[in-house]
Amino acid sequence: MAAKKTVLTVLTGVGLLAATACSGPSAGNGALPEPGHLTTTTAPGSSEVDRVTWALPYGEPTTLDPAKIGDYSPQTVEANLCDTLTRMNADFSLSPGLAQKVTWSDEHTLVLDLRPGVKFWDGSPMTPEDVIHSLERQRDPKTQALYGNYLAAVTSIRATGPHQVTLRTKEYDQTLPKALSTSFGAVNQKAYTEKAGPAYGTAKGGLMCTGPFKLGSWKSGNGITLERNDAYWDTKLKPKAKQVEFQFITNSNTLTSALLSGEVDGTYELPPSSAAALGKADSGAVFLGPSTQNVLLVPGNAESPAADRKLLDALSLVIDRNALIKNVFGGDATPLKSLVPPLTWRGDKAAAQFDTAYAALPDIPEPDAEKAKKLVAQARPLSRPLVAAIPAGDQRGLQALTFVQAAAKKIGVDIEIKQLQPTEMSSLFYDPSARKDLDLILTFGYVTLPDPASYVAESVTPRGIFNWTGYNHPEVTRLLDRARTSSDPAASAKAYAEAQALFTPTTPTVFLASTHERMFMNKRISGAPSSFAYMGMPWAAYLGGTEK
Template structure:
């Protein structure tokens, strides 16, 4: 059950799902646990619970709705997707034993037999179709090219999808944890609200108990089709303060700390009782530039000048302590259909000044930079603020809640630049390209509109011929580079800290780190 993962180093563990109570789990017990069994057989004893901490609580445990990274850390253990990735980013089968494009408009999915949900119900084609319809109702754009009302269960383990237009990259969506398969009968029995409180899936762990805003405990699902997880319990604690997560790791209160602040990396590396884990990610940190601004930002030469004036490597070193890779495309290099731009806007202050002069802006102008209130984001904006001063741009940093920023941009408020990130969760470029640049799309926060780009994009979506797709994709990337509605800064590296006794954890490029085979040995 690999969910777009990069194998790095510890051991996977698993989870199973049951009801929810408000009392603390007895996960610390040792009777009849893998650890006790190992001790009896003379093997190294393992803990029966792995505890990890992350910064934010979940908004929901419904995979179709909870599409944020903070949800994936839990739901990827509770649900299975039809397809997944191996550690080399190759597609592999999960709940779908195989798939076949019958023709350009028909996809057949062959569902694995013998899979059960946590309540014992068998997983069938009807559950897959139900989940697909839930995805459509949640607003996913795939309903624009799939005939959702004509999804067909050929038999209990065969799903036929009928497309209204060709869409060869669709299968990559099926790796996204947001496509975790849900049980139709149970969902309809308890309703959406009931399911949100007591969800079940078919993954290696099931929900045991939780206290919102505090912790979530999962229990191993013994009947998991891939075999039981190696550790009996998996607990996620919500610890907003990054420094506190590091302290809890140092004192042994938790086994794994997510989202380790860059400044704490050396502290973990130098601690003989801990191990430092890292993996490339699918996340690109980027600036949106308001192409419809009343300021000179509406001139692409000014936008290009800004990118030339930004020393991206300096940001990676100063803010990220070297944990990042400079980016010139809006998708990571590891995704399918990534293409490098031919003439990237590499840091060149003299080129930036020349472009400003050419645009009639040698004396500069004033604008606002919007960002959410994280330490890293603020530090990035401060570095950018200083760098833009070199081309006479007076940038005022305005810190706001992320939801407020989105709402103000959607409302059409005036702004200059806005710091965001985008994570390509499906591992395919379409995931990002479909939202950021086409006219009127969900997260086209730059308000960019190009008839040439739109024509290439919509043709690319439905083109099956690989050579033609490649040509269209090149056009799209080059337009993005030339028009510069978005400035990619860097590809984030995810860093975690863990006890030295952890083995088998499989790190994920989208943050859905996999504990299915993980163990923590007892000294």
């Protein structure tokens, strides 16, 4: 039973990536790496700074609307603007956010006790109506929200007090309170959002949130500037940086030069080629952190010959993961055995069960071109080269796909690389028409909350937004649903483990690697988290100057 269970009391002490889980590269069997050189955060910045300039290596966001963001650039920016009901920390633990307490009063009732005194950037108070509207608009098809599935079991959302919102559900849903730490749980001002309409979150429509920074300006094609919110409700996290300017720099060479010269102070997702040049820079340092990122090779649509599992197995069998990690990722990655990296469940009460189940999966195969050729012969005949997509200007993606291309050629499979503009690449993740002429897509994905089942469900259940080939395994769907609805961590982990054993060898995906987070920061500033948790937390509020 889940009666009177205060969720944040549980989750705060159960970090997804505890500091003790920081680790270095592992052996090629995909096992959890040994503790080593990764860190979750950097030394606190002690002084105020007028401006920090930060790069967005994946280009300009298409939107900053929390309901619609699902990519590196928009989440890097938006995490500093719109506070969430629960908050992600640098070690991936959860703590109270705009909701100071989240409680299951029974298995059908989730109560959010809101923090009093919170104000939007315009000075108006945050109310239960703002929270309700922020959640309910994600059910509306007109919003085109990415995370409406989190509300699938919710039957009503109502104000039950001046600072309280209550969600009634069909059943217990262990994912729901965790999801409140992501952009799904971000609170927007109802009046502003309704007035802006479809333009909300764009350069024209703007935003109205409660975060430590407010949207100062967005000059399309040029940059985005955030201004410090001097009236921020969390006085312990009042930003030391008065402004944060984001520049859209997708070319690795340009990014390296800008970081070396000090024109740009820092970046997340630093390309390996840039890391090599910046490793001994006098201007700053490269930091490596734990991550839940995954590198996958995924068919673009069900009609493509690349959706044939035999062909994908052949590609998997001819790709040397260890060489890929060494030559493309500079050794800063771990081979991946399934859809979700092991660190996703590191802080779960049933972590040992998850680890045992992951270890029981088949070992990552050693390269075997002859066996791969036999699988190609059994697969659907190929009459043309396979078209594989990556973002234009992404040197890391290009190198990885070129590596895959060379491996495929050994077994008679030709791959043609197509480079898409960042906005095109971003849209194909959610627009089927953008994928219709693509056979393969090299994806650098990530898990944003401490719940493997919810992430996997988006790829392997019929309604999943990342299920691009129509994969449908009823038993997998049933088990993932059990994992979601069980209030017992051990039972939830058992259901997920059984589902994992089924979808791992059958879902049309080639699992390649889990990369570490790589950040560069100029020595004049410090404090930024170095873990992948930055994607879901107000990371820029931790920045400060290093001068005394």
